[in-house]
Amino acid sequence: MESDAITVSEFNVLLNQTLIFAYPEVVVEGEVSSFKVNQDKWIFFDLKDEQNLVGCFMTIYQLKTELEDGMLIRVKATPQLTKWGKFSLTVKEVELAGEGSLKRAFELLKSKFEKEGLFLEDRKRELPIYPEKVGLVTSNQAAAFNDFVTILEDRWAGLAVDHFQVQVQGPSAPEQISSAIEYMNNLGGYDVLVIIRGGGSIEDLQAFNSEEVVRAIYASSIPTLVAIGHEDDVTLSELVADLRGATPTDAARRLVPDKNELLERISAIQAKNFNILENISAKAQFTLDSFYYSIEARVNNMRQASVDYYMRSINSLDRHMQAVSSTLQLQTKLLNSLDPSAILSRGYSITRVNGKVIKSSDEYIPGAELMIQLHKGQINIKADTGERDAKRQQTELKF
Amino acid sequence: MPKDSKPNSSFKYSEAIKELQEITDYLESSEVDLDEAIEKFDRGSKIASEIENHLKNAENKIKAIKSKS
Numbered sequence: 383m384e385s386d387a388i389t390v391s392e393f394n395v396l397l398n399q400t401l402i403f404a405y406p407e408v409v410v411e412g413e414v415s416s417f418k419v420n421q422d423k424w425i426f427f428d429l430k431d432e433q434n435l436v437g438c439f440m441t442i443y444q445l446k447t448e449l450e451d452g453m454l455i456r457v458k459a460t461p462q463l464t465k466w467g468k469f470s471l472t473v474k475e476v477e478l479a480g481e482g483s484l485k486r487a488f489e490l491l492k493s494k495f496e497k498e499g500l501f502l503e504d505r506k507r508e509l510p511i512y513p514e515k516v517g518l519v520t521s522n523q524a525a526a527f528n529d530f531v532t533i534l535e536d537r538w539a540g541l542a543v544d545h546f547q548v549q550v551q552g553p554s555a556p557e558q559i560s561s562a563i564e565y566m567n568n569l570g571g572y573d574v575l576v577i578i579r580g581g582g583s584i585e586d587l588q589a590f591n592s593e594e595v596v597r598a599i600y601a602s603s604i605p606t607l608v609a610i611g612h613e614d615d616v617t618l619s620e621l622v623a624d625l626r627g628a629t630p631t632d633a634a635r636r637l638v639p640d641k642n643e644l645l646e647r648i649s650a651i652q653a654k655n656f657n658i659l660e661n662i663s664a665k666a667q668f669t670l671d672s673f674y675y676s677i678e679a680r681v682n683n684m685r686q687a688s689v690d691y692y693m694r695s696i697n698s699l700d701r702h703m704q705a706v707s708s709t710l711q712l713q714t715k716l717l718n719s720l721d722p723s724a725i726l727s728r729g730y731s732i733t734r735v736n737g738k739v740i741k742s743s744d745e746y747i748p749g750a751e752l753m754i755q756l757h758k759g760q761i762n763i764k765a766d767t768g769e770r771d772a773k774r775q776q777t778e779l780k781f
Numbered sequence: 782m783p784k785d786s787k788p789n790s791s792f793k794y795s796e797a798i799k800e801l802q803e804i805t806d807y808l809e810s811s812e813v814d815l816d817e818a819i820e821k822f823d824r825g826s827k828i829a830s831e832i833e834n835h836l837k838n839a840e841n842k843i844k845a846i847k848s849k850s
Contacts, residue, residue: 512794522845531843540788540839544846569846641836648798648829651805658808659822666815 394463401461410436410471411456411479417449425449429457429471440473446556446592447476448490453483475553484584488591492618500600500622507605507624511639513573515542517566517604519559521550526580526630533634538641544572550579555589560598567603574637575604577619578630581612590617599623609633726757788839792831801828 388396412429419425425440427449438457449455456479459471478484495501520527522545534541546566548558559577566575577599579590589595590610596618599606609627610617620626627633718724722732732755733740735747749767753760804825808818 510795512798514793518843531841534841539836539841540792540794541841543841543843545843546846644798645833645836648801648832651801652825652829655805655808655822655825658805659818662808662813662815662818 391465394465394467397463401463405461407458407460407474408471409456409458411454412436414449414453414455415451417451427451429455437468437470438473439470440476444474445476446594447478448487448494449476450486450490453478453486454480455483477553478585478588481584484588484591488584488618491591491593491596492621495596495618495622500596509605509607509625509637510573513541513637515544515572516574516576516637517569517572518543518545519548519562519566519575519577520545520579520630522547524550524580526578529580530576530578530630530634533631534638537635538638541638544569551582551586551589556592556594559589560594563595563598563602567601570604572604575602575606576633576637577606577608577610577623578627578633579610580630581615584615587611587615587617590619595619596622607633607637723757726755729757731756788835789831792835792839794832794835797828797832801825801832804828 410429412431415428415430415435417425417427419442423442425442425445427438428435429438430436438459456477457471457473458475458477459473461469462472463469478487499505518527518530520530527545531543534543544566546562548562549555550559563575563577566572577590579587587610590608599608599619599622605625606623607625607627608617608620608623609630609632610620611629613628613632616626625636627636726732734753734755735745735750737753738745740746740752746765748765750765752763752765754763804821807813807821
């Protein structure tokens with residue numbers, strides 16, 4: 383018996399070889415207890431059911447979900463006896479089992495992201511109203527893809543969609559989705575990145591509640607539109623997105639405008655522009671008419687003014703003529719009164735010697751030929767030759 | 782819309798609609814020249830026709846891309 387003995391180390395190696403051969407990989411479901419993280423690297427916890435318990439070990443880099451005591455999980459692991467003689471499962475993957483665990487992990491991760499500010503409203507970007515090129519991350523095997531494309535066809539035209547095929551559930555989904563988001567960001571040229579998935583159980587939607595996908599969406603330099611599951615399913619991917627669609631169909635509606643609505647709007651704009659143009663034209667016509675009216679009125683005024691002026695001139699001339707006429711009559715009367723023939727008619731006479739009028743006896747020339755002019759006719763007589771003084775006296779007596 | 786009118790690939794909705802809006806803004810402004818207003822209205826009608834042509838004749842193109850990794 384003694385010769386068959388092996389060392390402890392040999393025993394340990396032998397046992398581990400046997401375990402690996404018998405259970406190269408085992409999936410065990412149980413509830414987490416005594417969960418702890420050492421040196422931010424090593425994770426230790428126990429997995430238990432009502433009667434039994436087994437220790438588990440893994441690195442923090444392998445853990446893709448939030449974990450805490452009381453959660454029901456499934457682990458993919460390899461059984462191992464450590465060199466300290468302790469039996470444990472070396473865990474490669476952890477999958478949350480049951481709605482309770484998923485919801486709890488969701489709450490824990492949500493709370494962590496909220497503290498980091500990943501869901502803040504003020505960091506959300508506006509999506510362009512008229513996108514030209516969009517990236518689509520989803521599986522074309524699901525109804526969501528067809529729904530999305532159908533609605534796009536109904537609503538819009540001329541949109542370029544680059545579809546990146548990914549699995550939307552299962553263990554590889556988070557990595558595929560996050561890689562696709564990263565890849566499209568590196569390609570560039572997209573107006574919007576659309577990430578969609580149809581309805582399913584909370585387990586089916588788990589990839590969109592994973593830290594990996596949420597962080598990839600958060601890091602996207604392209605604005606994101608995310609629609610996962612039904613309206614009531616709100617995943618963390620949707621919370622971190624710039625815009626959430628309640629469903630993939632709703633995402634298509636939010637992505638592009640409705641062409642019929644736009645056509646109506648364009649038509650309304652043109653009708654409005656035409657009305658404005660008509661008004662502008664009517665105003666111009668009115669201005670032109672007003673101008674004509676004002677010119678016409680001015681011409682009429684001028685015409686009236688010239689008639690008035692003419693009339694005033696005529697009247698003034700008339701008055702002037704009357705005045706002149708009146709003056710003329712007066713002058714005529716005066717002239718008439720001065721007419722010597724009128725005086726002669728009253729019996730006076732004019733005496734001339736050699737054509738010169740004799741006004742005094744001093745001008746008497748004895749023996750001169752006198753011509754006496756009467757009212758009617760004249761008398762020529764010869765003055766006597768007597769003394770001037772005597773004759774003057776006689777002459778004075780005669781008068 | 783004529784059947785043979787094919788949408789121009791360089792056409793951009795956002796630019797067309799922006800220009801149409803600018804034309805409307807001009808027409809609504811108080812300082813408007815009648816000749817220019819008519820010219821702008823004609824331009825607006827042309828843009829509206831282009832938008833309509835695209836909405837009725839352009840196609841959405843869905844293309845599958847693959848990661849190089």
